Amino acid sequence: MTNKAKAKETFGKAMFGIAAIICIIVVVAIFAFLIIKSVPAFNKLGIFDFVFGDNWAPDRNDTFDTENISGSYGIFSMIVGTFAATVGALLFGGVLGYFTAVFIVFFCPLKLKRVFSSVINLLAGIPSVVYGFFGIVFLLPFLSNIAPNNGSGLLATSIILGIMILPTVVSLSKTSIEAVPSQYYEGAVALGSNHSEAAFMVVVPAAKSGIMASLVLGVGRALGETMAVVMVAGNAPTYPNSLFNSFRVMTANIVMEMGYAGELQEGALIATGVILLIFILIVNIIFNTISKKSVKSLVEKNAKKSSVKKPSPFALIKEKIAAIAYKIKITSVGKVVAVGAGVLSGVSLILIIGFVFVNGLPELITNPHLLFGKYEFGSENVTILPSIIATLMAVALSLIIAVPIGIMTAVFLNEYTKKNNIFVKIIRTAIDILSGVPSIVYGLFGMIAFVKIFGGSSSIIAGSLTVSIMLIPTIVRSTEESLKSVSDTLREGSFALGAGKLRTIFKIVLPSALPGIMSAVILSMGRVISESAPFLYTMGSVISAVPTGYGDSGATLAVALYQLSGEGWYLNEAYGAAVVLIVIVLSLNLLAEFISGKLTRKLKGA
Amino acid sequence: MRKTITSLLAIVLIFSCVTCLAACGNVEKNITVVVREQGSGTREAFDKVVTDGEHFLEEKDADGKKVYNTTNTAVQQTKTGTVLSTVASDKNAIGYISLGSLNDSVKVVSVDGAVPSEATVLDGTYKIQRPFVVMTNANVTLDPITADFMNYLKSADTKAHAEAAGCIFLEDGTKRANEGSAPIEVVAYTKQASLPTGGKIVVRGSTSMEKFINAAAKAYSDLYGVNAEEIFDIQLEGSSVGRKAVEDDTKGNVIGLSSASVNQADITSFNACLDAVVVVVHKDNANISNLTLKNLYDIFSGKVIKFSAIADGTVIGE
Numbered sequence: 032m033t034n035k036a037k038a039k040e041t042f043g044k045a046m047f048g049i050a051a052i053i054c055i056i057v058v059v060a061i062f063a064f065l066i067i068k069s070v071p072a073f074n075k076l077g078i079f080d081f082v083f084g085d086n087w088a089p090d091r092n093d094t095f096d097t098e099n100i101s102g103s104y105g106i107f108s109m110i111v112g113t114f115a116a117t118v119g120a121l122l123f124g125g126v127l128g129y130f131t132a133v134f135i136v137f138f139c140p141l142k143l144k145r146v147f148s149s150v151i152n153l154l155a156g157i158p159s160v161v162y163g164f165f166g167i168v169f170l171l172p173f174l175s176n177i178a179p180n181n182g183s184g185l186l187a188t189s190i191i192l193g194i195m196i197l198p199t200v201v202s203l204s205k206t207s208i209e210a211v212p213s214q215y216y217e218g219a220v221a222l223g224s225n226h227s228e229a230a231f232m233v234v235v236p237a238a239k240s241g242i243m244a245s246l247v248l249g250v251g252r253a254l255g256e257t258m259a260v261v262m263v264a265g266n267a268p269t270y271p272n273s274l275f276n277s278f279r280v281m282t283a284n285i286v287m288e289m290g291y292a293g294e295l296q297e298g299a300l301i302a303t304g305v306i307l308l309i310f311i312l313i314v315n316i317i318f319n320t321i322s323k324k325s326v327k328s329l330v331e332k333n334a335k336k337s338s339v340k341k342p343s344p345f346a347l348i349k350e351k352i353a354a355i356a357y358k359i360k361i362t363s364v365g366k367v368v369a370v371g372a373g374v375l376s377g378v379s380l381i382l383i384i385g386f387v388f389v390n391g392l393p394e395l396i397t398n399p400h401l402l403f404g405k406y407e408f409g410s411e412n413v414t415i416l417p418s419i420i421a422t423l424m425a426v427a428l429s430l431i432i433a434v435p436i437g438i439m440t441a442v443f444l445n446e447y448t449k450k451n452n453i454f455v456k457i458i459r460t461a462i463d464i465l466s467g468v469p470s471i472v473y474g475l476f477g478m479i480a481f482v483k484i485f486g487g488s489s490s491i492i493a494g495s496l497t498v499s500i501m502l503i504p505t506i507v508r509s510t511e512e513s514l515k516s517v518s519d520t521l522r523e524g525s526f527a528l529g530a531g532k533l534r535t536i537f538k539i540v541l542p543s544a545l546p547g548i549m550s551a552v553i554l555s556m557g558r559v560i561s562e563s564a565p566f567l568y569t570m571g572s573v574i575s576a577v578p579t580g581y582g583d584s585g586a587t588l589a590v591a592l593y594q595l596s597g598e599g600w601y602l603n604e605a606y607g608a609a610v611v612l613i614v615i616v617l618s619l620n621l622l623a624e625f626i627s628g629k630l631t632r633k634l635k636g637a
Numbered sequence: 638m639r640k641t642i643t644s645l646l647a648i649v650l651i652f653s654c655v656t657c658l659a660a661c662g663n664v665e666k667n668i669t670v671v672v673r674e675q676g677s678g679t680r681e682a683f684d685k686v687v688t689d690g691e692h693f694l695e696e697k698d699a700d701g702k703k704v705y706n707t708t709n710t711a712v713q714q715t716k717t718g719t720v721l722s723t724v725a726s727d728k729n730a731i732g733y734i735s736l737g738s739l740n741d742s743v744k745v746v747s748v749d750g751a752v753p754s755e756a757t758v759l760d761g762t763y764k765i766q767r768p769f770v771v772m773t774n775a776n777v778t779l780d781p782i783t784a785d786f787m788n789y790l791k792s793a794d795t796k797a798h799a800e801a802a803g804c805i806f807l808e809d810g811t812k813r814a815n816e817g818s819a820p821i822e823v824v825a826y827t828k829q830a831s832l833p834t835g836g837k838i839v840v841r842g843s844t845s846m847e848k849f850i851n852a853a854a855k856a857y858s859d860l861y862g863v864n865a866e867e868i869f870d871i872q873l874e875g876s877s878v879g880r881k882a883v884e885d886d887t888k889g890n891v892i893g894l895s896s897a898s899v900n901q902a903d904i905t906s907f908n909a910c911l912d913a914v915v916v917v918v919h920k921d922n923a924n925i926s927n928l929t930l931k932n933l934y935d936i937f938s939g940k941v942i943k944f945s946a947i948a949d950g951t952v953i954g955e
Contacts, residue, residue, distance in 0.1 A: 088702075088703045090703045091676070099700070101697060101702055102702070179667045180710065180712065181669050181712060181723065181727050181730070265712050266674075267707075267710070267711050267712075267713050276709065276710045277709070277710060277711060277712050277713060287674055288675070288676065290874055290878045291676045291877030291880065291881050292881075488839050488841065488870075488882055488885075489872070572872065573871075573872045573874070575866065575872065576864075576866030583837070584872055597714075597715065597716055597718070600722065
């Protein structure tokens, strides 16, 4: 190797290394921020009193030095609220999702099957403000017929969250049911079971841990959800002691008060974020254990098929129950339930999109000002043009920051480091943790770090930086996945032909991984467009004039939808904005699916 | 065939459940208490006045701890507009908003016999009132354009904007200043030779003051022949946000708006006008047209949960 080539190689390695270091700095900064900002609050308030106190009445004049604080800071009612909402979401979305997955695999007509699956995947991409908006305009008025209040509360929150976790539960459960070897089904049928019995008694139980994992992942999503819940929960800081009373979850607490919190209150809100993060970490750990176990158990089952074990008493009881269930034909009930669930989730999904489109499309057509109008100062003629432009600016800047850092870090981790390096393992774990952090916590970080740097008031640059930090973990993870899928023989071939490492990466590895990386980038775009919680206090929350630069504030389209639907006077405009938002996000998702589909075909062809 | 029948059956089952549930709702509903979030100036003004003679909705207990006595079942809204739309669409709702934001989609309730108006607010017979405060940071030098706009806001020219916004302009210099401070007299604004230099004027704060600040900003920009959106960055999210933005101001270009009185060492402020917090109910609510402060306390603290328990100021059964 010549000196010049050597220098080039070193330079390249240094570049990737720097990206990885930036990544580490970001990770460390967020954890440091969470710890430094919450520890004084924990100290001042006492962890026990903070977590188990049930009176939340903050005073913004309290500081860490105040001798006798006048506010009360107990979040127990919100912890209970968060768990109640999550359990409710599981009851709706989990059960519905489970049966829908069974329906898709076993009872769905073949022609419908593909459509159904891809529709469910698309639904995962719908912004949470749209779900919240649907809650406000459809679910709450509907529930108010049976509720003693306007319909907001635990039931509405559980239904909305349930629909939101439905796609996650369905697609993961479906995958694990389909992964069960076909001999299971064939064996059951050969022994005289009918279709339903084989499905419910043999195949689905074999996929048990995969289904559990999908439920746990759904729980994670429900725990961290912010905007949709804020829109339907009512948000009084109390226990959810009936289906229809106003209550508050932890994420809502942060988003409702962080705009004006005093010193101690701000600490308490960040501490709320830390407690939430701990819960989500626990859920993630459970998820990882279960999904590892599910792979293991399938492998073991295949291996130990012949070994006969003495049945445990527990298994005997289970057998008895199964026998009784068999006698009363519970499986045929199960079939009805599965078909019903499939129909119900299909109907509810069509309802959401259909309801928004039926109300929104006419508004978009009859009111061109909404989409193309010039912003008029102090006027009541709403235009979402400034929001669309602000959104595009945020997308552009955050991708410019996050994509190179994310991709280069992934290259560094995958191409330059040894597989079992402890340091690398730590970075990976940190990135995994970061990708589970609820977006509102990023909002807190951005508000305290970036907004302060850029002059104290919200701006597009502060918002973009905040969201780019949120994107980095996702981009690193998915880029790594696609880099891993590039076969080592390609790399070896390139080296054998005399190409250097840098050349191999740029000419061989990255191009082969391109479709995967592209779809990660497109999904990131979709994520910036659909997020609202991290932008509220970093970028601005009110529709104003078309921004003239990155120093201006501006509401993104999703934030604008949140504001418009909240105001009550601009419902038609809100429908219009929701249609635009859905169309943009869904077409990005379709594009991503198309590209990754291409990737799969290419890999299969190779 | 069997498949179709079973799925039809499932649909019928679900629908019958829903209609059955809907039929159960024909009893008198509880009052929907609609309040603003705790950082709101409107909430602060309302909570500090409404009392049953013993307690206030917001008070400090014997240990100096802040206590909110508002009922747990209250629906919390973060915007004036949301309060209005909730009350306008719910026959059993009661809420409160700023006088300037009032429109005819809801019905106004008089308090202790006083209808909210300019006269009743100025003479104090309408008790739930508060000042609209304009604030800047006391420790930074304002940039020229922000300083000039502040002069404009203090001038007699804003009287028209106050009226347009439905709040009551204060002529008396002592009332414009905080209690015990030097009076802030109304002065005449002199137009500068050209628009003073500086970037955008950042305005943050109370949603209740939206009409006032928009009118003032528009008139000021017209004076210099520029578009308002070129020199103003206005985002209104609540009084506390305004106070915090002013405290954090390092560039000297932030103006804060608060709809509750402000008395802080690091903030320079003056009261631009007076506003009443108006109690509103649904338009078709024929039974409620006057409530005492005690009635309001009972409703908002959850002691009275049905409108039928109150008939124009008297609690039935008490």
